[in-house]
Amino acid sequence: MLIYTNDPAMKNILSENGENLFSIEKSENFSLETPIQLSQYLIILIHKGEGIYHADFASFNFSGPTLLFSTPLQTIYIEQLKNIEYTVLKFHGDFYCIEAHREEVACNGLLFNNIYLEPSIIISEQQHNDFNKLLLHLEEELADPHSSEMILKAYLQVILAKCSTAKLRTMEKDIVTTSKDEKMEQFRILLDEKYLILRKPNDYAQILSISPNTLTKKSIKYFGKTPTQLIQDRLILEAKKQLHLTTRSIKEIAYLLQFNDEHYFSRFFKKYTQISPQTFRNKGGISQVAYLSK
Structure with a gap:
């Protein structure tokens, strides 16, 4: 069911027991400065700024525009934030199962649940604009009381598929520029x-x-x-x-x-x-x- 709050950036889809299944939140309303564990998958679009992203015991530097990812119940936080702005897309496995949609999005083991790869993608300004537009459309759907979960899932699937494609392209470039051990x-x-x-x-x-x-x-x-x-x-x-x-x-x-x-x-x-x-x-x-x- 759709649940609306007074803050447009905090509209959610909640389960019957109150679990947050799907939401979009802004950096001014959602802090990543202290360690947190969430039961949702996270896609964090960094619009600008820089910092150090920690996901469990791994950490790396980043600067915007970039995409960061988190799997359910990882301990994550960002330190040494500088002029940072971001949008966070959260979705629970009960809302959209990435394993059930492996053929459509191919993100499990690539964006999420991979111990060898950094959970990030450096993106161009054009890619940033494209992802930002998709998130804005999602926000509009969440603001519409007549919106359906099917439409939200369709947008989410497109975002995940585009993220997977961007990650694969980045990896292909790394193979060319980085010597393999x-x-x-x-x-x-x-x-x-x-x-x-x-x-x-x-x-x-x-x-x-x-x-x-x-x-x-x-x-x-x-x-x-x-x-x-x-x-x-x-x-x-x-x-x-x-x-x-x-x-x-x-x-x-x-x-x-x-x-x-x-x-x-x-x-x-x-x-x-x-x-x-x-x-x-x-x-x-x-x-x-x-x-x-x-």
Whole structure:
């Protein structure tokens, strides 16, 4: 149902239990200066200004115009803000399931839920104008009491698809201008294959025939993270996937991820996300795709 507030920048679509499913908010009404955890996906269009964007334990500098992204219940904030203006588009998985629309938008694992890529896109002034116009049209739809969720979802789908296309083009340019580190590409493949059984950087260094110190230096330079961070991030990413995209119990997920018991898994998950697995599932919900095969 559509819920309107007095502030035009804060119009929302809420679920029956009051969860914010969809909204557009402005920098003057929505602060990112202190760490927050939200149950929605975020697309942050930076109109101008600069700062340092933190998403969980990763951070990087940015300047506008640019696009920043956040997955549900990441701890995010921006520090050292300078003359910054932005618009935030928030949507919950219960409003629009990116996994169910993988073919249309192809953003899962690209804009969201990727431990190797910075969750950002540097955009041109023309791209900024295009994205800003789409957001303005969305605001107009939210202001219209006769608007439908179908129209809002259509606009959201276009924005996500355009973001995915822009990200892919940026990556293609990076391939041309940046030399590829074959050892780190091997590490990426190895980590995705072995993260359940190999939990120490030394294990990967041995297979790659390099010293642990060299692995750490190369990983920081190439991915912006240490091998330990990447191993932890990969485990957490899979845990979130299981909690959101399946109906498995916490105990079953702990067993699947090869933890000794569900209590150890819960402590590990909370250490790196600040919330328990059950709270993550309660706030993020179970995706509709979890029930498709039932």
